[in-house]
Every structure is written in C-alpha cells, then in structure tokens.
Amino acid sequence: MMESRNHLFFYCSIASVLRGKILLLNRLNKTFSSWEDVVTWACNTWKGKSLISTILKLAWCANIYVLWEECNRRIFKGCSRTAEELLNNVKDFVGIKLRGKNINRLDYVNSNLCTSCDEKTDSISEDGVFVEIKKLGGNSRRIRSKIGIEASLDTVWKILTDYEKLADVIPGLAVSRVIGPQSLPLGLKFNAKGVIDCYEKDVEILPNGKKREIQFKMVEGDFTNFEGTWLIEQFNRRKGEDDDEEEWPKMWLPVRLVEGRLSKEIKTNLLCIREEAKRERAMTAFTSL
Numbered sequence: 001m002m003e004s005r006n007h008l009f010f011y012c013s014i015a016s017v018l019r020g021k022i023l024l025l026n027r028l029n030k031t032f033s034s035w036e037d038v039v040t041w042a043c044n045t046w047k048g049k050s051l052i053s054t055i056l057k058l059a060w061c062a063n064i065y066v067l068w069e070e071c072n073r074r075i076f077k078g079c080s081r082t083a084e085e086l087l088n089n090v091k092d093f094v095g096i097k098l099r100g101k102n103i104n105r106l107d108y109v110n111s112n113l114c115t116s117c118d119e120k121t122d123s124i125s126e127d128g129v130f131v132e133i134k135k136l137g138g139n140s141r142r143i144r145s146k147i148g149i150e151a152s153l154d155t156v157w158k159i160l161t162d163y164e165k166l167a168d169v170i171p172g173l174a175v176s177r178v179i180g181p182q183s184l185p186l187g188l189k190f191n192a193k194g195v196i197d198c199y200e201k202d203v204e205i206l207p208n209g210k211k212r213e214i215q216f217k218m219v220e221g222d223f224t225n226f227e228g229t230w231l232i233e234q235f236n237r238r239k240g241e242d243d244d245e246e247e248w249p250k251m252w253l254p255v256r257l258v259e260g261r262l263s264k265e266i267k268t269n270l271l272c273i274r275e276e277a278k279r280e281r282a283m284t285a286f287t288s289l
Contacts, residue, residue, distance in 0.1 A: 006035045022060075062090040127271060129270050129271060131145045131267055150277075160232070169276045171272065
C-alpha cells in the first residue's frame, strides 16, 4: 500500500487503536472518516486554555511523533511496539509537559483527566513471553503474562499440578509454598512467603479447542492480597498459556523494585514451563517408539 498521510496517521490499524485509546482517556467517544476530519474537529474544538484542550493538543502532537517513529522502526530496524507501549509514550510526554503546572484538581473534570493520565501500564515482550503490569492505584498491581507452548493442554496441566516437583521446574520456587530469596538493586533482598490455596477447574470445551484453569489465592503471607489464575488454552493449531495475577504488597515493600522482580520471575517461570513441556513431549515421543 502506498504510504500517505491518511494511511500512516488514520487508516493504519495501530494508528486507529492509538487514536481510540487517547480519546477514551479523555472521556471522548468520537468517530472520524479521515485524517482531515480529525484536523477539522480539532481546529473547531481545541480552543482556549482548559485542561482538556491542553491535554488533547499535547497528546495529538505526541501521537503524530510516535506513529512516525514507529513507522521508521518497523522499516529500518525490523522491530515493533504494541499500541499500549505507544500510548505509554504519549502519556509520558503529556505528563512531562504538564509537570509543575497549577491544575485545579478539585474540579471533577480536571480530576478525572489527571487520573487517566496518571494510569500506567508497562509491558515487555521478549523470547516469546508477553508480560503486562498495570497500576490499579496505591500499591496494587495487576500482572498479565502469556506464552505459546508447542504441547498439549494435558502436558502443561500435568507440569503445573505436580506441586511436589514444581520447585524442580521453576528456579525461584524453593518449595511448593515458599519463594526463595531474590536480590534487588541497592542491596535489598526480596524474600516473599505465602500459603496459597489452589482450585483446579474442569476442562471446558471450546469451538476450536479446549481450556482449563487453576485459580489461586494467598491465605497467609507477605502480601495484603495475592491472587490470580493459570489459564491453559489448547487450540487446533496453537497452544498457549496465560498467567493473570493481582498483587497488593504491604506498605513496607519497595513496590517499583518488587514489580520489576515479579515481571522477571514470571517471564523466567513461563520459559521454564515451556522447556519442561518440550522435554515431556520429547520423552513421550521417545517412549512411544
């Protein structure tokens, strides 16, 4: 397709998603037919010095820049970012420009706009593992992760539910209910302990495969709240595994350092499970000869 202003900034799928996310953060629900339609609407409505006009002007400048930058990254470097990562760049730019400005946060509209701009979602995608950390407010975080595994649901399920041997698969797990000490920057040590209740759900048949999940919840430990789900989905052509966790550290824990450590640990855990599934698959194929 020939590159044009309409394609790059409007019709391109990632541009469309990013535009919708920016509008949604500003509590706007608008549809447009072309880039010229967007420009006309902006010229007619983004007037004055209100907070929403300022944010929209800043966000749209950042939107144009990150889309142009993303286009060059894909063409010349062969790498790409998700719409959520681009949105975080836009929010960072807007946040820097608004820093130090006198904003009346007692105003309901202004308060909502500031809350939207303060919301943060960090994500990484490496070695076939996707990890997303979303700030829910205060010390609370929601962590979602995903990996594709070339193995059957039953194979992955067997690995995850063999609790006595799980520590042999996951390096950060000292025993089935205790996480071993982990080093953090500045000489700090993170040694989280917890007693977890697990609930194994029955297999659910899907139109193109099947899924099964393990729900877990901490009943005793170092977090105010720690709960989540191991979701295993097997498709006709592709197998996958999701891990969705929600954690609220106690007040004394260094949250930013802890969330970074958790992100790395989750990535390592999923990679180790994938390798174990490959080993199990190879062993099954060998014994069947």
